[in-house]
Amino acid sequence: xxxxxxxxxLVKRNWPYPGHVLTASKLGKRYGEKRVLRGVDLELADGGFxxxxxxxxxxxxxxxxxxxxxxxxxxxxxxxxxxxxxLGYLGHEPLVYRELTALENLDLYGRxxxxxxxxxxxxxxxxxxxxxxxxxxxxxxxSRGMTQRLALCRVLLHDPRLIxxxxxxxxxxxxxxxxxxxxxxxLRGERTFLVSTHDPAxxxxxxxxxxxxx
Amino acid sequence: MTYLRDVGALxxxxxxxxxxxxxxxxxxxxxxAAVFVVxxxxxxxxxxxxxxxxxxxxxxxxxxLLGLGxxxxxxxxxxxxxxxxxxxxxRSAIWLAKxxxxxxxxxxxxxxxxxxxxxxxxxVGGAIVLAVALADLGICAVGTFLGxxxxxxxxxxxxxxxxxxxxxxxxxxxxxxxxVAHAPGKYLAFLALYxxxxxxxxxxxxxxxxxx
Amino acid sequence: MSxxxxxxxxxxxxxxxxxxxxxxxxxxxVTTALVxxxxxxxxxxxxxxxxRIFYFHVSIAFTAYAxxxxxxxxxxxxxxxxxxxxxxxxYVCVHQGTIFGAMVLLTGSIWAKISWxxxxxxxxxxxxxxxxxxxxxxxYFMLRFxxxxxxxxxxxxxxxxxxxxxxxxxxxxxxxxxKEFLHPRVFTLSGPRFGGWILVTxxxxxxxxxxxAYTLYRVEIAGKRLDLRLRELRDVMA
Numbered sequence: 090x091x092x093x094x095x096x097x098x099l100v101k102r103n104w105p106y107p108g109h110v111l112t113a114s115k116l117g118k119r120y121g122e123k124r125v126l127r128g129v130d131l132e133l134a135d136g137g138f139x140x141x142x143x144x145x146x147x148x149x150x151x152x153x154x155x156x157x158x159x160x161x162x163x164x165x166x167x168x169x170x171x172x173x174x175x176l177g178y179l180g181h182e183p184l185v186y187r188e189l190t191a192l193e194n195l196d197l198y199g200r201x202x203x204x205x206x207x208x209x210x211x212x213x214x215x216x217x218x219x220x221x222x223x224x225x226x227x228x229x230x231x232s233r234g235m236t237q238r239l240a241l242c243r244v245l246l247h248d249p250r251l252i253x254x255x256x257x258x259x260x261x262x263x264x265x266x267x268x269x270x271x272x273x274x275x276l277r278g279e280r281t282f283l284v285s286t287h288d289p290a291x292x293x294x295x296x297x298x299x300x301x302x303x
Numbered sequence: 304m305t306y307l308r309d310v311g312a313l314x315x316x317x318x319x320x321x322x323x324x325x326x327x328x329x330x331x332x333x334x335x336a337a338v339f340v341v342x343x344x345x346x347x348x349x350x351x352x353x354x355x356x357x358x359x360x361x362x363x364x365x366x367x368l369l370g371l372g373x374x375x376x377x378x379x380x381x382x383x384x385x386x387x388x389x390x391x392x393x394r395s396a397i398w399l400a401k402x403x404x405x406x407x408x409x410x411x412x413x414x415x416x417x418x419x420x421x422x423x424x425x426x427v428g429g430a431i432v433l434a435v436a437l438a439d440l441g442i443c444a445v446g447t448f449l450g451x452x453x454x455x456x457x458x459x460x461x462x463x464x465x466x467x468x469x470x471x472x473x474x475x476x477x478x479x480x481x482x483v484a485h486a487p488g489k490y491l492a493f494l495a496l497y498x499x500x501x502x503x504x505x506x507x508x509x510x511x512x513x514x515x
Numbered sequence: 516m517s518x519x520x521x522x523x524x525x526x527x528x529x530x531x532x533x534x535x536x537x538x539x540x541x542x543x544x545v546t547t548a549l550v551x552x553x554x555x556x557x558x559x560x561x562x563x564x565x566x567r568i569f570y571f572h573v574s575i576a577f578t579a580y581a582x583x584x585x586x587x588x589x590x591x592x593x594x595x596x597x598x599x600x601x602x603x604x605x606y607v608c609v610h611q612g613t614i615f616g617a618m619v620l621l622t623g624s625i626w627a628k629i630s631w632x633x634x635x636x637x638x639x640x641x642x643x644x645x646x647x648x649x650x651x652x653x654x655y656f657m658l659r660f661x662x663x664x665x666x667x668x669x670x671x672x673x674x675x676x677x678x679x680x681x682x683x684x685x686x687x688x689x690x691x692x693x694k695e696f697l698h699p700r701v702f703t704l705s706g707p708r709f710g711g712w713i714l715v716t717x718x719x720x721x722x723x724x725x726x727x728a729y730t731l732y733r734v735e736i737a738g739k740r741l742d743l744r745l746r747e748l749r750d751v752m753a
Contacts, residue, residue: 452658452671452674455667457661458657465654465657466675468650469647469648469650470651472647473685473688473689476692476693477689477692479696480695484695484696490692493689493692497685500681504681511673512670512671515665
């Protein structure tokens with residue numbers, strides 16, 4: 090086998106197509122008898138911004154989880170040119186501990202990702218997302234919007250090359266949504282994005298491609 | 304080094320969570336004390352040292368089970384396992400850190416439980432303390448591993464004792480043997496062997512428990 | 516290495532033997548074993564006719580071990596090579612092992628009654644070991660049925676099955692150790708000494724049990740596969 094096997098069933102190889110960050114072919118996923126994804130192909134070039142759209146239950150979340158390496162496809166292959174530490178993933182869950190403060194949560198992830206100048210980076214992100222004042226409060230006391238902002242801080246903390254966002258605008262108020270817009274605007278072209286949304290108009294200005302799931 | 308740094312960060316998080324929520328350790332302490340009282344009434348007459356030693360191990364095992372059942376509850380309730388799995392650290396670090404945190408709780412519970420046992424029943428010798436130390440390692444290594452498995456199933460808390468007790472029987476044999484035998488060396492060696500063997504198996508296969 | 520394994524595999528290729536042939540073979544083997552056990556093997560000097568259950572007890576026990584080890588091997592194949600068939604095969608191996616394990620407990624219990632007058636004795640190592648293993652593998656099924664079909668169930672089952680083969684020798688050592696403080700008196704069974712017809716009978720019984728286990732394994736695999744394909748077909752039709 091030319092490609093070296095890596096964990097999670099992803100196949101990473103000496104990248105045959107320069108410039109491609111993510112390639113998936115004929116992806117299929119079933120949970121037991123229920124099939125949630127069938128025959129999905131996608132290619133994501135370095136610096137691209139792919140928007141995944143589709144109605145509820147069309148498999149957007151599953152596709153993103155497969156691309157992030159959290160799930161293995163039942164059929165087809167995914168090839169990812171970035172290492173696990175170079176990937177930022179925002180899911181439905183904020184993936185933060187509710188009993189810890191924002192600082193402690195980001196500090197944990199900062200250590201795990203080996204972020205250089207951790208404290209400065211965390212402070213900068215918290216300030217940018219308007220959480221600096223509440224940094225020492227437990228996440229349990231946050232509103233859903235604030236938790237989502239913290240989750241975005243977590244995603245961007247290690248400055249990932251590939252950013253996978255699953256419905257990033259969920260629970261954000263207008264100010265939060267504009268904050269996210271400005272972040273996307275800033276990083277667009279510099280980083281590679283895979284974003285799922287049920288509101289494609291919102292991310293239309295950033296998109297370089299679109300994948301509609303049925 | 305990076306590995307140790309990851310383990311440290313994760314274990315620190317677990318201790319911090321326990322410090323905030325304070326539900327595991329007090330529960331273990333109360334439980335072990337209550338079990339001793341139950342034993343007093345469950346053992347008719349004046350139980351011999353041999354009998355109470357056996358019961359001490361039952362108490363330790365079930366107290367540990369209580370703590371092990373709680374080990375992955377924060378990850379389950381707040382669904383943060385994905386976050387840990389996505390991090391670039393080796394997945395076995397998650398197991399090792401959680402085992403260390405559970406070990407800390409168990410040892411803390413035993414620091415209270417052993418004097419209590421000495422007060423209520425019989426004195427605790429050096430061999431018992433050594434056996435406790437070695438058994439704790441095995442209990443936490445295997446128990447935490449199985450706890451991570453049980454927590455993703457539908458049966459959850461129900462499943463952990465079922466998965467764990469058959470695997471804990473050799474620990475009980477080694478521990479009780481070391482506590483009552485005149486020459487405990489053989490039993491202590493057996494416990495150490497068990498710890499080493501299962502630690503390697505857990506370390507090597509934890510990746511598959513948390514990833515698809 | 517894999518080339519060598521492939522060569523051995525193609526020479527043996529148990530997989531290719533049709534089920535009907537296997538069924539016939541197990542019928543012939545089991546009948547032969549019964550004939551040998553009841554008519555050919557000599558009566559035991561101490562325990563007489565009833566000692567003949569020994570031939571079944573030991574051969575079933577060995578078959579159960581073989582199933583567990585084979586199940587762990589398949590589990591290893593699943594984890595290491597991502598062999599798509601290995602999960603189901605591992606599960607079926609463990610299932611057969613557990614069925615044979617139950618028979619070990621049953622025949623062992625009968626043997627204990629014959630030898631010591633009790634249906635259960637803690638001094639018989641193998642019996643106690645099978646009780647532990649039986650509990651362990653029952654938990655395997657609890658685990659498996661508490662998860663939805665998918666890669667996670669396959670992984671967790673496989674890991675637990677691997678724990679099983681580590682547990683077998685460790686438990687065996689533990690039971691030996693435990694005897695020293697649990698049973699100061701050691702029962703000694705004057706087991707039949709191997710040789711002549713006793714050995715031949717044992718070998719026939721062992722072969723019969725292994726063939727029977729493999730046939731049952733293949734039947735169960737075939738049934739499960741059919742079930743899966745039926746579901747896939749239904750999925751395609753839908």
